[in-house]
Amino acid sequence: MKKRRRLMVVGLSALALVAAGLFGAGMYFYQVAVVPAPKTFLAKDKPIKQSNPLYPAHKWYQSVSKERWYETSAGQNLRLDANYIPAATKTNKTVLVAHGFMSNKDKMFAYAYMFHKLGYNVLLPDARGHGDSQGKYIGFGWPERLDYDKWIKQVIKRNGNNSQIVMFGVSMGGATTMMVSGTKLPRQVKAFVEDCGYTSANDEIEYQAKQLYHMPVVPRFPLVDIVSGITQVKDGYNFKEASSLNQVKKNHRPMMFIHGSEDQFVPTRMVYPLYHATKGPKELLIVKGAGHAQSYEKNPDLYTQKVSQFLTKYVK
Template identity: 55%
Template sequence: MHLCHQKKSFLSGGESRIVKDGKAWLKTVHKETWTEKAAGADLKLVADYVPAAKPTNKTVVVAHGYMNTKEFMAPQIKMFHDAGFNVLAPDDRGHGQSQGNYIGYGWPDRLDYLKWINQIIKKQGQQSQIALYGVSMGGATVMYLSGEKLPSQVKSIVEDCGYTSIIDELTYQAKAMFNLPKWPLIPSVALTATIKAGYNVFDASAITALHKNTRPILFIHGSKDKFVPTSMVYQNYRAATKSKKALWVVKGAGHAKSFPDHQQAYSKRVVGWFNANW
């Protein structure tokens, strides 16, 4: 797991059939290119906006995972499009078409997503209804975002396999993948993030954000997740004390595999959650 700096590249190879098919579909569907300026940084961010086949005020904002792009979320974009929703899928800082040389693991990005939300409202009006959806780093991003002062148009959230905090995830990965101790690795990462990317990794806690969240939130996690350990979802779930909430631990699923392995059940749960909370 890369700790901070990234070139403008992302993981390649080994794409699943569902992602390949989704990307092919995304190339053919009508979509618009939206842009936004990053919060607190002079960076141009880019998103795909896929309008529903029939006009609607319901829009799902989709947050992708680490070293992925909006195109990797094409299967989920199609899922929401098929359900009759508009979809906005940004590339995070340092990913895809968006500018930036450093990855913030969702923390600075949460404020970028707030700007995307406000752009939806500006373009579609005060009657807009918005839902948030994220996978892996994107799951952490929407949880971080849940602790901000959100517009009333944001109705509900689904997070899939997001981590409890940047520190927790980096500590876990350092131990699991490289057998490295937490100290002095984490202080050096924190210093690099502060100097190079302009944020404090110790501030980035989904637990703290979820304590503030008031939006209905569905937590999803695979029972066999070895990248973001399944134990984290229980901590996140317990932290959401002020909101309607639900938890689905998908038996046998690995990291970010709940949707590919159980497409029909997943779609029913996620789309059903959004429809129940508009």
């Protein structure tokens, strides 16, 4: 009896140690993935030199007149911040540009420049927890989808019921764009363009853990699930529900998918199930030789041409 009791105590102690270790690992990965802070695994921004294809866009963005727009987040009453750049000629066409993980509105200058040249008003919000917006966590596009619904309604209120709205995003912003596509939206939303978004937060975090720590296998259960559970308790959402794939299955509006052929951050293979899942008119552009979020920089003329041709069909 005493021996059995000792074995039980030893077993329970071992389980407690394992549980404590897993929780500690979960808290570590939560800090890496969900808390807004400098990330060592992200490439540092480099100065934009005159030889860089993005230089004209950068120079334009520094000097162009911008309006400051504000919104309140869905659910937590966070103050959200955005730059609004009216088109050179008055128009009812507006594009909302969603940035990526630990990026901000100002870093989306190249896309603002592209859409400005295409004749659009451009709205560039900072996601919650990024840039000048309030927030203490990264939502991977899931809570942000409801924030963008509010931005869309603000565009309609300010620019009129005849507004024609396009949603565009890169990386996490691409995932946000796809997540928005699966929500109930006003008729003024005409099309979506997503660039290198992931299939789900679960998939992307699991993939990144393998890449960052050179692990052949990252157990979604229990490790990723523990991080997801911590996020649910602290921030009110979980990685399983943050699924671009599930959201595009509900979409019937036109959507263009763009991905670099050499993307090692959000692997190129993720775009194919997303492309096949959407129910609306669609187009897929794979930019040869482009890494993550580098498709425009790699071939700005092709990128602009394809985006313009796609949107012209649906935004008049």
